[in-house]
Amino acid sequence: MAETIPNSVGVSRGGFQKSFLAQAWLVLLLAVSFGSALAFVQNSLSDVIAANKLNETLTQVPELVWGADTPQYTADTSHPIQITPGTVSIKKVQKTAYYPVFRVSRGDIISGWVVKARGQGYADNIEVLIGADPHVETITGLFILEQKETPGLGNKITFPTWREQFAGKNTDTPFVVVKEKSTTKNSIDAVTGATISSRSVAGIVNQTVKDVKGRLTPQTVLSGEGP
Amino acid sequence: MSKLPTASERFIQGILPENPVYRQLLGLCPTLAVTNGLKPALTMAMAVGMVLLCANVIISLIRGLLKPHLRIVAFTLTIATFVTIVDRALSAYMYPMSKTLGPYIPLIIVNCIIICRCEVCASRQGPLAAAGDALGQSLGFGLALASIAMVRELLGTGMLLGIPILPDVWPPWVIMVLPPGAFLTFGLLLAGVNWIRAWRSNQPQRGN
């Protein structure tokens, strides 16, 4: 370092009480003015930041339910799209599984569900958005929100060409990841060189389907909604 | 005490001769962490620049009132406040980039560059010199980050700023965007800078 920073312990012990205000008035003044500046920043920006966080998910939701047909539904102003957020909690033996869900409806008719799920990937947690039909009998879309997999290998799970393997598949049997070309009903081709990442995503989808199927139906009322 | 450098001298010094990364070896944590892409590197340099400028100017405005043993507290308070403001501003207006940079924006608080400049320049000179110093050091920091980021992103993904530059046939050196690539790239570039400096000082005097 160009210069060393000396030890900041040096407040004289004698007469500490007497001269505290004289010594520290500047720091206290700075603290008060900076505190007000921060309160101002908090007031003006906290809503923008919260909206950013929510929009990150919301912008993906229509496409997860309708796929390639999305433009015709978003353009149809006679039946406006409503996205209602909610949560699903399932008590299990050791912990409670917690899923933020979004109900997508047009007019008042439900079009599908989007569930946010997370699980362990190869390197770290993977967070996904799973689109499903109103009875969670078919997967309509998959989107990877967060992943820290190996660049060039594991992070190919974010590519649409890999994710669209899930779309249109039935949820009655669990998804299985295979290395060669898939032949059986619910098999998914692994990303070359990233079998563990691919299996993790399939595992997350399987676990989510197992947890929410039966709880998410066209009649489900999300918490916070009226009767 | 010798005459202190003027604002423009501070500015010029900060870019190359007293470059914070290559010469002073300060602020190495973000240098290695965010340089796996050119865009995060430039965003980080801009964030550090804003914090450095604000902190330098404020500290130099109150430099006469600082008690010696409480000045570190004052520096820390000022820097932490501006970093919080910059962090919130980034989350509000550049949300995806804020997520990419993650915890490295708040780590600007302990970035040695800013505390060092406050100590060396801002607490001793007027606002104009402090501002010149801040701008020069940030420009130097940005140049250093950009140099490393360009190498890492180009060799690691074949792209710069997301635009493919290298032809498809060229296989990306994925190690470059991973942690080892950061260490190796910076180490080699640092050796290169040292070599150039040694070569220039060995050149016959040309009135430098």
Next chain:
Amino acid sequence: MAYLFDIFLIALGAALINNFVFYYFVGICPFIGVSRQVDMAVGMGSAVTFVMIIAVFISWTITSLVLVQGAPVSSWVAGFFMAKEQAAKIDLTILSYIVYIFSISSSVQFVEMYMRKFYPPLYKSFGVFLPLITTNCAILFACLTVMSKIVGVENPAEAWDLGRALALGIFGGVGFTIAIVIMAGIREELDLCDIPAPFKGAAITLIVGGILSMAFMGFVGVDSGIRTALM
């Protein structure tokens, strides 16, 4: 049992798999500056670990009890000035970074006073490096990681408790110590080698660090493998 398993995985992750120096690039300045001799490195690593534990303890406590939205202390105090529903919405997280950096400064002061009283020769040998621990990115990084596991977590039941936070603090410091001691051992050997002039000093340290980082990349995926195998 699952709790201990979780703690074990956090500890393993912080020390080896997501090593603070080789994966997250924090604590690089002392890593390059102080890693000349093994005994200095061990001392530095222990000091950083000690400070990290205290700092993580203070920051977890203040974050959970005061800063987070709906925290017990802040909503109780605000309850004197406003309605209960409004008081529960008080969000002081904007002050997080200031609180953390000052808790780190206080921890360093505390460790300094302790060392000066009980280990004077060690204190002398540290010299100016002890106050410089305040600017060590690794400690602030540990506090920020703990914060990210408390603030903004969607499922309140998944917010980290004190045990997990301390596990991160202790083993993050252990990981830093491992990194800096390995580096010191290698540098002691490098002192006997003939290094080309441009590489002397920081450059060769960084290149050796790069090779070490490559070695530590071998640990990636270990925790997910253990988790899958045992669950």
